[in-house]
Amino acid sequence: MSIRKQAAPPRPLAIGDVVSVCSRALGEWTAAQIVGLDADSQTAAVLELDWSGPEPSSVADLGDVVPLRLTHHSWNGALSFCNHTWVLPRSHRVLGSLPLLHDEPSNSWASGWRLGDQLARQRRWDNGVHDDPVEAWNAEYTGVTVNEFLDRPTTPQSQIAQLTIRAIDSLDCARLVQRFPDVVTLHLYGRLGLLTGAGELNRLSSLQEILVYDLFGMSGEDRLRPQCVPKLESLDFYSVPAEYASATRSTWRPEIAAGTYVSVLRAREPAWVEENRNNPLRDWDGREHISSTVYKRAVTQYKTTRKAILQVFAEESAVVRSTRMEELGRAYGEAFNRLDRRTCFIETVEREELFAALDHIMKECETLHGGGTDDAHADLISGVESVRDW
Helix, strand or coil: CCCCCCCCCCCCCCCCEEEEEEECCCCEEEEEEEEEEECCCCEEEEEEEEEEECCCCCHHHHCCCCECEECCCCCCCEECEEEEECCCCCCCEEEEECCCCCCCCCCCECCCCCCCHHHHHHHHHHCCCCCCCCCCCEEEEEHHHHHHHHHCCCCCCCCCCEEEEEEEEEEEHHHHHHHCCCCCEEEEEEEEEEEECHHHHHHCCCCCEEEEEEEECCCHHHCCCCCCCCCCCEEEEEEEEHHHHHHHHHHHHHHHHHCCEEEEEEEECHHHHHHHCCCCCHHHCCCCCCCHHHHHHHHHHHHHHHHHHHHHHHHCCHHHHHHHHHHHHHHHHHHHHHHHHHHCCCCHHHHHHHHHHHHHHHHHHHHHHCCCCHHHHHHHHHHHHCCCCC
């Protein structure tokens, strides 16, 4: 579920409105003006102002404001001006209205408002500081490293406000919350990973933004609840269990009008998860320029190639294996030539993923049969390269 199409923003918002929010990067309040609203794209064109200070009660408290122009790094005097989703985050306040400070459309888009970040960078630049500071409140881990960290006894890391964990195979949310109790922004990226104790995330009472991608093991009872995470402004789930997705949608849909952006996409049934655990092309399912027919044919070809390669390693001698691997590489390359010829869907990312799928098969062979797969891998790739048009 993405935000439903509406004729007007779910929180009242009009062209000319000035909104304010307290910025972590600045350590004080900042402001921006709404200079455009687009019902088709459900976006607001937001112009940042060159102002910060104590919490304002009205536009009069801002004084004579001007738009923020950026000259830091590679910026060349451009306005800090961007399209955002038009769900005004619940921490942002409308102060009132001013005549438009700019009336041209913006060609930039961003996933989150994050007002104040650019102003903080610009002020550091103006003061001769050209490197972003080390942010003690920001931490990033892989799934392996965070689990190693959680295994070690230590005190809660209350200073961490922004936490990103990538390549998750398994993660215990109870231990995560115990170690990082004051997280404001939480991004969790799985690879068909298992998220246990997801209901414990309701203990993150300061949570404002959460992203969960390609993670499973959660039930409807594990859903986040507004009364537990009352500050939540952005909920972005992609490829999660269908039951969890449905419960999340029904729980959070009423909160959109209060200032929570809600996007829940690619709800997965248990059968899909089981079928795709060993499918490195699973991210193609639902990709905008790849039809369901092309996706199914691509997966079928991958499975055919995998089965043949595993059979070669199980039955053929090293001498025969070299020739067979090159043949299988050519067959793989030619199959995707034919598939791409119809819809031209293989771009740079897909090309890399097709080779990564072969790497995945070869790693499986190495696990099953021990080392010594490098020559066979090279023969396989040589066969692909000799015929591929993608």
